[in-house]
Amino acid sequence: MTRHSDTHTHGHGRGQGHGQGHSHDHSGGHHSTDVDVDWDSVATTLETGAELQLPALRRTAAHLGELLGPRAQVRRVLDIGSGPGVMTCVLAEAFADAETVAVDGTPGLLERTLARAERLGLGGRVAVRHAELPEGLHTGGDGPGADGLGAADLIWSSKAVHHLGDQQGALDALAATLSPGGVLAVAEGGLPMRFLPRDIGIGRPGLQARLDAVQEHWFAVMRAELPGAVPVVEDWPAMLGRAGLTRVGSFTSLLDLPAPLGGAGRSFLHVQLTRVREVSGDLLDAEDLGTLDVLLDPEAQQGILHRPDAFLLSATTVFTGVRAAATDGRTR
Numbered sequence: 001m002t003r004h005s006d007t008h009t010h011g012h013g014r015g016q017g018h019g020q021g022h023s024h025d026h027s028g029g030h031h032s033t034d035v036d037v038d039w040d041s042v043a044t045t046l047e048t049g050a051e052l053q054l055p056a057l058r059r060t061a062a063h064l065g066e067l068l069g070p071r072a073q074v075r076r077v078l079d080i081g082s083g084p085g086v087m088t089c090v091l092a093e094a095f096a097d098a099e100t101v102a103v104d105g106t107p108g109l110l111e112r113t114l115a116r117a118e119r120l121g122l123g124g125r126v127a128v129r130h131a132e133l134p135e136g137l138h139t140g141g142d143g144p145g146a147d148g149l150g151a152a153d154l155i156w157s158s159k160a161v162h163h164l165g166d167q168q169g170a171l172d173a174l175a176a177t178l179s180p181g182g183v184l185a186v187a188e189g190g191l192p193m194r195f196l197p198r199d200i201g202i203g204r205p206g207l208q209a210r211l212d213a214v215q216e217h218w219f220a221v222m223r224a225e226l227p228g229a230v231p232v233v234e235d236w237p238a239m240l241g242r243a244g245l246t247r248v249g250s251f252t253s254l255l256d257l258p259a260p261l262g263g264a265g266r267s268f269l270h271v272q273l274t275r276v277r278e279v280s281g282d283l284l285d286a287e288d289l290g291t292l293d294v295l296l297d298p299e300a301q302q303g304i305l306h307r308p309d310a311f312l313l314s315a316t317t318v319f320t321g322v323r324a325a326a327t328d329g330r331t332r
């Protein structure tokens with residue numbers, strides 16, 4: 001099946017860089033928008049991007065532990081749409097008594113997850129499950145014992161639900177997979193990533209806002225093209241409530257890497273800007289394209305790889321809900 005991704009410079013907690021695919025025309029023949037993704041080709045970028053977030057991911061895992069409560073026995077954790085498994089491994093570290101299962105539709109990313117777990121000494125506690133979603137939410141995907149995902153005390157899903165046509169249906173299925181008292185946490189909100197000042201001394205000020213706009217267009221086309229796409233008001237707390245969860249809430253974690261940015265952050269931004277130019281370049285005017293070309297020039301002192309004012313600032317919102325335990329008298 002076709003899978004989709006988005007660019008990591010975008011907000012709403014959306015995406016990572018993505019690879020090649022074919023183009024579709026969605027705007028009366030004026031622009032083409034490439035929404036298909038070869039996830040394997042973006043594996044390194046997905047992993048680098050998540051590694052830049054590691055401190056925030058560890059804080060997030062600790063916060064999820066608090067939500068589960070100090071006496072909770074966390075025996076099984078699922079990471080749905082786990083990508084290269086960076087958060088899978090953070091969760092395995094945070095919940096040392098649990099089996100943590102990475103669930104994804106891209107075998108190469110699951111292999112990366114196993115290799116990462118092995119490197120970090122988590123090999124015995126991290127498992128992977130190949131599953132195409134949404135079908136895999138019900139069948140549990142391929143392989144032995146795959147007659148369902150199996151109950152979990154904690155389900156984490158970051159930037160994956162928005163790649164499924166029926167987002168409410170996916171949340172319903174995930175909520176039904178929770179053990180009583182279990183927590184579902186979806187990272188699907190936040191702010192667009194910022195990495196340059198408003199005026200960068202080349203082109204018209206405000207480039208980042210215009211890049212956000214073209215990526216918003218990309219996202220809308222991506223969603224519209226998903227199999228079984230169902231429009232929904234993306235009120236995540238309300239959606240979690242409709243999925244039958246209680247104690248619905250959210251928290252936001254900040255990634256704040258100030259200027260001057262280190263090499264890993266710069267390389268990451270270079271990949272992301274390259275992708276924006278490839279996928280959405282025809283929605284930008286000539287001046288902005290020229291500015292992007294300077295930013296992408298590996299030799300230019302004003303390029304993203306060298307300029308002293310580059311930074312990384314983003315906020316990721318995680319929406320959470322709890323499956324009521326039999327003894328849990330609290331209500332929504």
Ligand SMILES: C[S@@+](CC[C@H](N)C(=O)[O-])C[C@H]1O[C@@H](n2cnc3c(N)ncnc32)[C@H](O)[C@@H]1O
Binds near residue numbers: 046050080103160163
């Ligand atoms: C944007 S990446 C997010 C990866 C990781 N959770 C993170 O936050 O960095 C989306 C992930 O969802 C997976 N994915 C997307 N659509 C899927 C589908 N229909 N079935 C299974 N996996 C899918 C992709 O393989 C990819 O690993």
